[in-house]
Amino acid sequence: GLATELEAHGADLNDPLWSAKCILSSPHLIRKVHLDYIEAGANIIITASYQATIQGFESKGFSKEQGENLLTKSVEIAHEAREMFLKQHPDQSTPLRPILVAASIGSYGAYLADGSEYSGDYGEAGTLEFLKDFHRRRLQVLAEARPDLIAFETIPNKLEAQVC
Numbered sequence: 001g002l003a004t005e006l007e008a009h010g011a012d013l014n015d016p017l018w019s020a021k022c023i024l025s026s027p028h029l030i031r032k033v034h035l036d037y038i039e040a041g042a043n044i045i046i047t048a049s050y051q052a053t054i055q056g057f058e059s060k061g062f063s064k065e066q067g068e069n070l071l072t073k074s075v076e077i078a079h080e081a082r083e084m085f086l087k088q089h090p091d092q093s094t095p096l097r098p099i100l101v102a103a104s105i106g107s108y109g110a111y112l113a114d115g116s117e118y119s120g121d122y123g124e125a126g127t128l129e130f131l132k133d134f135h136r137r138r139l140q141v142l143a144e145a146r147p148d149l150i151a152f153e154t155i156p157n158k159l160e161a162q163v164c
Contacts, residue, residue, distance in 0.1 A: 022048055023070050027077050034081030038099055045081060045099070046151055047074040050106040051113070053138055068141045075103050075145035103147035105164065107155050108134055120157030131163045139164075 022030055034045045049071055057067030078101040086093055093099045108131060109117030116122055125131075142150065152164040 023052075023073050023077070027073070030074075030077050031081045031084070034078050035085055038081065038085045043097060043099060044102050044149070044151075045078050046102045046104045046153075047078050047142075047147065048104070049074040049138075049142060050104040050153055051110045053111045053134070054141075055134065056111050068137075071138060071141045072145045075101060075142060075147050078147070098148075100148035102149040102151040103142040103145065104151045104153055105135070105139060105142065106153050107157065107160055109156065110154060117154050118156055120155075120160065122157060122160075126157060126159060128159050128163065131157070131160045135160075135163055 030048050037045050052067075052071055052074065054064055054067040054071070057070060058064060062070070082093075082099050082101060085099065107117045107120070108122055108125065109115070109120065111134075112122075120126070122131075125134075139150070152161075155161050155164055
């Protein structure tokens with residue numbers, strides 16, 4: 001996945017908010033990985049926003065606005081990679097082979113980084129209203145950045161699946 005490829009390109013992901021760290025310090029590496037995937041024939045590139053949440057950014061000292069800007073930037077980097085590829089290969093995106101940008105949204109458990117992203121056991125936080133509140137603004141910000149798709153990844157909780 002994206003994280004594995006970023007590490008292979010020298011990115012330091014030793015941080016619970018590795019995606020924010022890369023969006024800030026290494027956007028060129030994210031763009032390079034997106035380009036590598038497209039050049040290898042990928043039709044969809046997925047943003048570095050899987051674990052990125054506004055709540056997570058705020059817990060690391062970012063303002064809400066800075067967190068929202070990082071989410072938007074994750075989509076912009078993917079758009080830039082697609083545009084760079086199409087400038088070099090203008091005939092490569094066709095109705096039969098589109099190149100799409102998917103904004104990645106991980107589960108509440110991915111934000112917790114405690115393994116619950118696979119079990120969906122969120123304890124008292126596992127209510128429909130809590131999960132709606134948790135996902136609402138991130139989804140809105142990512143959608144406003146105009147990806148082609150939203151990729152809801154690793155959603156193991158039935159209530160959370162209803163929210164997403």
